[in-house]
Amino acid sequence: xxxxxxxFILLLGALFTVELLDPVQAAVVQPFTGWLADxxxxxxTLFDDQVRSAxxxxxxxxxxxxVSIEAGCNGVEAAIVLIAGVVAFPSTLKSKVxxxxxxxxxxxVMNILRIISLFYLGQWNLDLFTYTHLYVWPVLIMLDVLVxxxxxxRWVNRSSESATTALPA
Amino acid sequence: MKLWLEQRPxxxxxxxxxxxxxxxxxxxxxxxxxxxxxxVVASKLVLTSWLPQxxxxxxxxxxxxxxxxxxxxxxxxxxxxxxxxxxxxxxxxPFYTALHLATRQENSLAVYAWNLLVLWVLLSLGLTATALxxxxxxxxxxFLAVPLxxxxxxxxxxxxxxxxxxxxxxxxxxxxxxxxxxxxFSALLGIRPSVVKPAQRRDGFS
Numbered sequence: 001x002x003x004x005x006x007x008f009i010l011l012l013g014a015l016f017t018v019e020l021l022d023p024v025q026a027a028v029v030q031p032f033t034g035w036l037a038d039x040x041x042x043x044x045t046l047f048d049d050q051v052r053s054a055x056x057x058x059x060x061x062x063x064x065x066x067v068s069i070e071a072g073c074n075g076v077e078a079a080i081v082l083i084a085g086v087v088a089f090p091s092t093l094k095s096k097v098x099x100x101x102x103x104x105x106x107x108x109v110m111n112i113l114r115i116i117s118l119f120y121l122g123q124w125n126l127d128l129f130t131y132t133h134l135y136v137w138p139v140l141i142m143l144d145v146l147v148x149x150x151x152x153x154r155w156v157n158r159s160s161e162s163a164t165t166a167l168p169a
Numbered sequence: 170m171k172l173w174l175e176q177r178p179x180x181x182x183x184x185x186x187x188x189x190x191x192x193x194x195x196x197x198x199x200x201x202x203x204x205x206x207x208x209v210v211a212s213k214l215v216l217t218s219w220l221p222q223x224x225x226x227x228x229x230x231x232x233x234x235x236x237x238x239x240x241x242x243x244x245x246x247x248x249x250x251x252x253x254x255x256x257x258x259x260x261x262x263p264f265y266t267a268l269h270l271a272t273r274q275e276n277s278l279a280v281y282a283w284n285l286l287v288l289w290v291l292l293s294l295g296l297t298a299t300a301l302x303x304x305x306x307x308x309x310x311x312f313l314a315v316p317l318x319x320x321x322x323x324x325x326x327x328x329x330x331x332x333x334x335x336x337x338x339x340x341x342x343x344x345x346x347x348x349x350x351x352x353x354f355s356a357l358l359g360i361r362p363s364v365v366k367p368a369q370r371r372d373g374f375s
Contacts, residue, residue, distance in 0.1 A: 001349070020329060046287065052278070072333045081338060135260040142264075142337035147183050154179070154359030 005089035007102070015080045030056070033074040038067075040115040051119075058119055065123045067115070073133075075111035079104050079142045085149050091156045099152040103145075110144045178356035185271035189322045193263035193270070201232045204262055205255035211293035216300060223304075223315055232256050236300045240308040251303040258295040258336050261288050265340035272348050284343040291339050295331035302328035 018024055033056045041053030050061040059066035071077075086099045114137045123128040174181040182336065197204060206229055213227035225248060226237040234253040241248055265288060265292050301324045304312045312318060319327075348354045 003256075010171075012338075016330060016334065017326065033372065071329075077333045081334070092274065133286075134257055136194065138337050139264045142188060142341065143183070146341055147179065150179055150357050154357070157359045 004088050004090075008084050011084035012081065013085055015084060016077070019080060029071075029076055030075065032076070033069050036074055036115070037069050040112050040119070042110065044116060044119060058115070060119075060123065063123060065119075067119055067122060069115065072138075073111075073115070075107045075141065078111070078145050081142070082107065082145050082149060085145075086152060089153065089156065094153075095156060095159070096100050099148075099155075103148045103152065106148050107141065107144060110141055114141065115141060128169070170255075173214055178353065179203040182271055182353070182357060186267050189270050190263065193266040194260075196264040197260070197264070202229055204259055205229060205234070205292075207289045208259070208292035208296055209255065211289070212296040212300070215293065215297050220315065220318060223312075229255075229299075234296050234300070236303070238304060238308075240304065240311060242308070251300060251306055251307075253296055253299050253303065255292070255296060258292050258331065259291070260298070261336040261340050264337065265343060268344040269347075271354055272344070272351065274348060274351065280347045284347060287343060288339060291331075291335050295335055297329045298324070298327040307308075354373050 019029060037053045037056050037058050041051050041058050044051040044058070048060070052059050052061055056069045058069075082103045083100055086096050086103065091099075118133050118137070121132055130136050138140060175186070185204060209227065209229045212234065216224045216227055223239050224236065225239055226235065228235050230252070232255050234255055236253065237248055237250045237372060239248060262285070265284060266281075269277070269284070274280055301318075305321055305324050309321070318324075346353070
């Protein structure tokens, strides 16, 4: 438990610091956020053909409403928390890689849901948009991370239990 | 449905948290400045002791923390003041409350009180980091020249961590630590009951 906590905190600090570095922001985080905007806009276009995306901004050509996906809204921090947790917990490298890939996808699916919901909420009621954006969605995203991490721990525990049972007495 | 949920502790727990979150957020909204006050008082102590020459006033205005500095912008006679939204950090409280209420524990009230105290300490650190960041952004040159002011990168990192990570991670960490030996936690991790020592199995769902 102590080992997990120490490794988790160290990894979290290291990954978070790396994420904030200008070259990492320019080469990874900003392009990724742009793709996220493109994907969200592509989904929104299925229901409304006036939705556009440019860089990190998603806008509505009809009413002029626009949202910009900023730091903290791209799911990268949530992914960092998951990665730190998965790497810190003792398991095989293969399990960790699977967990990080699937967990990252789960976070981003939830995050795209967040972006789409906020895009609609903002056009309807700005106060509700602010409240949901600042307080509710961060909690839901981290709850998603917790559930994904617990699923991973269950899977690791079941795998090690099966391996123990399979061993001759 | 009941049987399905009984066989799936993780789904049951997640649904319980989701059901409790709106109630906890309403309570947090109603309590407003009451929940922010202890953290603002602690933050005031830190800021006025740390930078006594630069902080004129720290007070609570509704749910915002008002920080008045001695910094005066060019072509102005007024001191710079910063209004910090405490809710942007204190939403950790309804999140933790929902996690706590979704779990039955021994000494539940005492555990909640202690963990709330930890959240208040983290909130006050977050508010302090935000105040430092605001002063750095508006008056970088004169602010960084003040003795005891940490480097800009450290302030930026402290602010980013307290704004982006702490409000969501701290509630989960406190909840996990408080319930780590409970039957619920074992069930969530998929550990079979026989693996858990009888003395450890004392908690469950509420």
